[in-house]
Amino acid sequence: MPRLSPPIPTATHSDATPVQRYALPKRKRSLLLSIWPFVALAIVQTVLAISSLHILGAMRAFSSGESQWSKGQKDATYALARYAVSGDPAAYDQFHQGLHIPMSDMRARLMLEDQGYAARPQAALLLLQGHNEPEEINALIWLTVYFKNTDSIGQLLARWQDADEPLQELQTLAGDIYASMQLAPPTPVQKQSWLAQINALQIQLSEAERAFNKVLGDTSRAMNKWLWSINIGIALAMLSLLMGHTWRLQRKTARAEDALDLVSERASTTLAAIGEAVITTDAAGHVMYMNRAAEELLGVSLEQLVTSELVQHMHASPSSAGSDKDGASAWVQTAIADALQGREHPRETIFRLCDAQHHVREVKLAFTPIGDDIGTTEAVFVLHDVSQEQRYIRELAWQATHDQLTGLVNRYEFERLLGVLLEQTKHEDTAPGDHAIMYLDLDQFKVINDTAGHIAGDAMLRAMSAMLQRCLRAGDTLARVGGDEFAILLKHCSFEDAKRIAEQIRDAAQNVRIQWGERSLSAGISIGLVKLAAPLTSVEEVLRVADMASYGAKQRGRNNVYAYDPGVDQEIARYVGEMEWVERIKAALEGGHFCLYAQAIEALSTDADEIAGGGLHIEVQIRMRLPDGNIISPVLFIPAAERYGLMPMVDRWVVKQTLQTLAHLQKTAQSPAISCCAINLSGTSLGDERLLDFLQDQIARHGVDPRTLCFEITETAAITHLPNAIRLVKALKALGCRFSMDDFGAGVSSFGSLKNLPVDFLKIDGAIVADMLNEPAHRAMVDAINHLGHALDMKTIAEFASTPEIVESLRGMGIDYAQGYAVGRPQPFSNTIAAPSSNCVH
Known part of the structure; x- marks a missing residue:
């Protein structure tokens, strides 16, 4: 027996062909939601391990740098003592070589403290000159710049700074000894004094070295404890997070299982209640299910249609092009073929459908394939009756381009058509003056409105528009562009013919009369005729000149035609100049x-x-x-x-x-x-x-x-x-x-x-x-x-x-x-x- 309830799409294998492309993204998202705590744990632990190694490496860089610094300053003091006693220039050079190591480190530290990470290239070069290991220099700079304000690293840097003054005094003392040597051989008393000062500075530097080593050891041990605590704390936090997430997943799974039991019943109720026509077919196009809206749309019940081909009940309206099979049925066959090929993207089109009672409706149809590991097995068709919507759209489109009172083209559409014509004349070999425009204004129309009322005025406007339509040629465009203003676009019309048409309209307007009660109402018409020629190249210029030409007709006593040729007439040019x-x-x-x-x-x-x-x-x-x-x-x-x-x-x-x-x-x-x-x-x-x-x-x-x-x-x-x-x-x-x-x-x-x-x-x-x-x-x-x-x-x-x-x-x-x-x-x-x-x- 066929199914009479809406099918629930299923897939039995993870590699199902068309369904897989729908289901896999959801499964991937579900998988990510399930394992994200594990991923977060791995990422955090990895980052923490890398950071710990980096910090420990930086501390090791401080230790190795201190040994080079200590050796350099000791070599420097020893060489300076030999130079003070013997005056040997080689000893003086050895002094500078030894002092260059701690001084380079000191200058690098001062530069980093002052400029931060921006001084990294210069500081790295100085630290390299201080005999620091090249692979440890970046870690040393990183720790100095970003942790200088912490208690541990701050104390370490402070002990390093204690050596700055003795080093500078040592450098100054060396300069003084060298200067004295150049002036005269030193006396034994001078030598003894120099050796005493060198010894005192050596003692200060040694004390600074010991203090630095002590703080370095304390900092290393404290940092080791701190890293252990952080690792343990994060591990406990991540474990708690993992347990909580697992608990939430279990609750979510239980709720999903409870909700799944209601899906089928809710689907049936929903499909029966919605206004869209839903039809399910098998791969061959045989109807398997349809809701109440589909029965009303097609004019047949599910019992009558079940197991039969859907295309047999999709009839194109008599006004549609082609026969039944070439009309709506052909489109449904195409939709089924697309579904069989696994095209999951919905296609929409609107076509005219004739139901069993021969009522023509405009229907929008969308389809979606359903399949398993073998291929597409079913297709779901959704038909939406858009007859009323399409009627509204057509009415709105007409209202947007036409005048409600007279049914003529409105100003917006007239300007568009005029713009299209002007654009065409720029690219075509149309002779100048082959087109013209009229701007018509009813004379004394306000008197009719004021004395007989606006209803009478509307009747006069309809009578005038009917007269104008009778006077025009096929292909001319008549529009109502204002309250009592009309415009006419004369295509492929010489200016002499346009004048003749304008005079015919003026004469015909004198015979337009409407009976309003016991009164006979009439109105003259003033016509401004303009030849579409240079320099009139834009819609705004043409309409402005045409309006002025109409004004010129009124200035000549009303019920007149004012024909304006841009190459001859100068009066309108004066109006244009004033504007x-x-x-x-x-x-x-x-x-x-x-x-x-x-x-x-x-x-x-x-x-x-x-x-x-x-x-x-x-x-x-x-x-x-x-x-x-x-x-x-x-x-x-x-x-x-x-x-x-x-x-x-x-x-x-x-x-x-x-x-x-x-x-x-x-x-x-x-x-x-x-x-x-x-x-x-x-x-x-x-x-x-x-x-x-x-x-x-x-x-x-x-x-x-x-x-x-x-x-x-x-x-x-x-x-x-x-x-x-x-x-x-x-x-x-x-x-x-x-x-x-x-x-x-x-x-x-x-x-x-x-x-x-x-x-x-x-x-x-x-x-x-x-x-x-x-x-x-x-x-x-x-x-x-x-x-x-x-x-x-x-x-x-x-x-x-x-x-x-x-x-x-x-x-x-x-x-x-x-x-x-x-x-x-x-x-x-x-x-x-x-x-x-x-x-x-x-």
Whole structure:
């Protein structure tokens, strides 16, 4: 009878072919866990034996070294005594030869004590010169370096050090005797004195030798006892460890035997409960076991399937390529063949399976062979129904690349396709202009959302996307890239054909209407058409230019087509240039590449000078410093900053840097002092309700005298943001600040607003002042503004006073102040006054 319970893999021999490759690693690990105490015991005992021999060898090296040292110093003293009596040069040479032995040992010891193991090469050479045995030198160095701080070796070295001073005195005495011999023959009294000193030193050295030998003997005996104790202690510890480990192994074995009895029952319960379909076959592919999940997946029971071939019940779905035998069945046959060859690494694949009820499922199949000493005998197949997972994956993949509302390609996928096309054009012989891109923006779409609601807006977007799809060719790519923005990629399309398609879309968009209740809703469309040609080589550049082209279409009155050819049109290039300035401005703010300049404002009368405070009257201006050191005028980057909303950040930078500089000047009492410093505020900043809090905070933080500050606002900005301007002027004038209305006369509606703005200075627009000597009308306007300002108790400042003649004419007209090249050119703030260089940040 076949088995109806899950098999438990077994192996009867240790050299079983496929199973061995699974079982042996576990057995090896188990063997290592069993014998590791024995291995540890052998290793520890071996290391201890080697260490003991090494230590004893080092002690033996001390003993043999001492004998050479003792012999050398004795030979030296004997030779020196003979030299003192006879004056024989050969005796003197023998003295040095004998003394060289202990002195070499002494220098080696001092070097090791001072430098440690780093001095081993030099110390080994010195010890070799001290007649120490070459094979014992390393042990001698090792013991000296690593055990010098122990009691035993420390005392041994201390006794060795006792001989240092007598040896040095002996060497000094030899030098004195030699020097006296060279001057005159010694007298008997001198000889007697020398012999006495030599004898005394010999006695000291002998005493040091005896002390060293005693400590050496005591140390050797103590170390011998210590090594015996360590060996015995480690042996006892390892024996205890071995006994404890054996006891733990016995307990572990008993627990394993108890747990093994539950394996079969647990395996049956687990396989029946899990959601994976598990099927076991023999080597021929006949079913031996299958769990409940496998019965549900295949649509048959185990009793119906047992002993039959598994491949007969694995049917490919009708949509799968090939016949039944060439589909799922063929794959199962391949899996069985792999299992028979003992390929233990699981393989996984996903295929479509049709069960007995003809339900199509996507199944992931994995298999593992089971074998014994003969070969593979069984195979376990695990089938996991991944139909729902695969459906989710396909849905997520679609959602990642498509817009949910319209079903069109989304921005991410459109950019990817555009990037692929741009990359292909770099490597193909495609003629320039063979591709184009459209960027479409619905006109007045916000009105539909605001008046009819977002549901109506969504309906309009779906209607527009359907219209766009009808207007395109096969192979063109339509994408929704924003709220009411679409993009179209036209491949292999001349620019003239692209213009024709764009006009067709524009005309068709006028006929798109949706009925929303009683209302009929429609929306125009602005189209930016861009030819994909140099220098547009990146996705970012193409989309940026296409967006600008769409903006250009709106600027021309909406419901228009703006066709941009990079080789002809220059208007988009201007937009691109402005965007480049935007990036430069942001980089300058982040990297500190802005700096401050200042231009003098000259009083044209004594009264005006006193009103200004009697000191320097200046206007602070901003400049941009390029990496090469060139200075850029604000005329080049301020328009881009105003257009793209960067002026509030620029204004705040100017205020912070100016107040920081003024605070430094006021604290250090720099001369000449600044009595009036004008700072420009843009219209965008003037409309910011948080500007007042910022200015008050900066003034308080830097401790600047508010009476030295004068904020300049243009008449256009003041009129546009009149409530904010009035609130700002009144609040800061209460602190003591002054205000100046800049570019007065450039507008036509500001005269009636002056009475509402209590400014202190009225700056006449420079365009009027510049040619007042040649244009009587301009001169009359300057005179009229001057009288108006004085009537309102304001002081007047004339800009663009570029020549001395203009300055004198202004003085004659009663203008209070002049500003221009005839008065002073803008200079770095640090050059205008004695201010720190920190106002120009690099």
